[in-house]
Amino acid sequence: MPIDPTLRELALATKGFMPADEGDALHAAAIEAAAAVPGAPWVEVGSYCGRSTIWLGDAARAAGTVVFAVDHHRGSEENQAGWEHHDTEVVDPRVGKMDTLPFFRNAVHDAGLEDHVVGVIGRSPIVARHWTTPLAFLFIDGGHGVEPARNDYEGWAPHVATGGTLAIHDVFPDPSDGGRPPYEQIYLPAIASGRFELASVSGSLRTLIRVA
Ligand code: SAH
Ligand code: MG
Numbered sequence: 001m002p003i004d005p006t007l008r009e010l011a012l013a014t015k016g017f018m019p020a021d022e023g024d025a026l027h028a029a030a031i032e033a034a035a036a037v038p039g040a041p042w043v044e045v046g047s048y049c050g051r052s053t054i055w056l057g058d059a060a061r062a063a064g065t066v067v068f069a070v071d072h073h074r075g076s077e078e079n080q081a082g083w084e085h086h087d088t089e090v091v092d093p094r095v096g097k098m099d100t101l102p103f104f105r106n107a108v109h110d111a112g113l114e115d116h117v118v119g120v121i122g123r124s125p126i127v128a129r130h131w132t133t134p135l136a137f138l139f140i141d142g143g144h145g146v147e148p149a150r151n152d153y154e155g156w157a158p159h160v161a162t163g164g165t166l167a168i169h170d171v172f173p174d175p176s177d178g179g180r181p182p183y184e185q186i187y188l189p190a191i192a193s194g195r196f197e198l199a200s201v202s203g204s205l206r207t208l209i210r211v212a
Contacts, residue, residue: 053067
């Protein structure tokens with residue numbers, strides 16, 4: 001079942017970077033992952049203002065599970081002032097840094113998804129280091145630099161249960177389409193490991209199934 005149409009509208013009205021068709025594909029892949037690995041929670045790395053989180057939260061509600069949405073809410077390198085994806089509205093003037101947490105919180109609230117989305121506020125590698133629960137679904141859309149992407153792969157991919165899904169956003173095999181780290185530091189190593197097989201392609205979204 002696709003996302004609730006009202007929530008889809010809400011997601012599309014939320015600040016963020018997830019295109020509608022890729023959000024729909026993310027939703028479908030998450031529902032399938034829940035059927036493959038019932039009862040296990042999901043993790044999203046990189047929620048920003050909660051746009052992609054609404055697709056995942058709606059899917060988690062439909063599947064009867066929860067998504068842990070990990071983000072320090074200070075923005076990636078590419079979201080900072082002077083960079084391409086900067087938005088001055090998400091800067092907290094008191095601290096002079098980005099703070100997307102209030103936007104994220106409003107999005108989850110307004111979507112009615114507070115029972116299915118658990119915000120985890122912190123640096124992804126720190127959270128990953130203490131994580132122990134097997135995941136049915138892992139969506140990586142955090143920092144897109146080389147180090148952050150590699151850390152997310154190494155820190156989180158081992159937690160995907162066999163039969164579960166690793167979804168990666170902003171995978172651009174052709175450098176003229178966008179930055180390379182999600183492709184080079186996450187997608188390629190996952191395939192090369194022999195532990196993941198490509199299941200679907202939708203725009204820059206790749207879903208991989210854990211096979212070993
Ligand atoms: N999924 C969102 C976009 C995410 S943008 C959407 O579809 O709209 C990337 C997010 O990753 C930013 O909010 C940034 O704060 C977060 N991020 C980047 N590096 C991080 C890290 N090391 N730990 C936690 N969050 C990080
Ligand atoms: Mg993205």
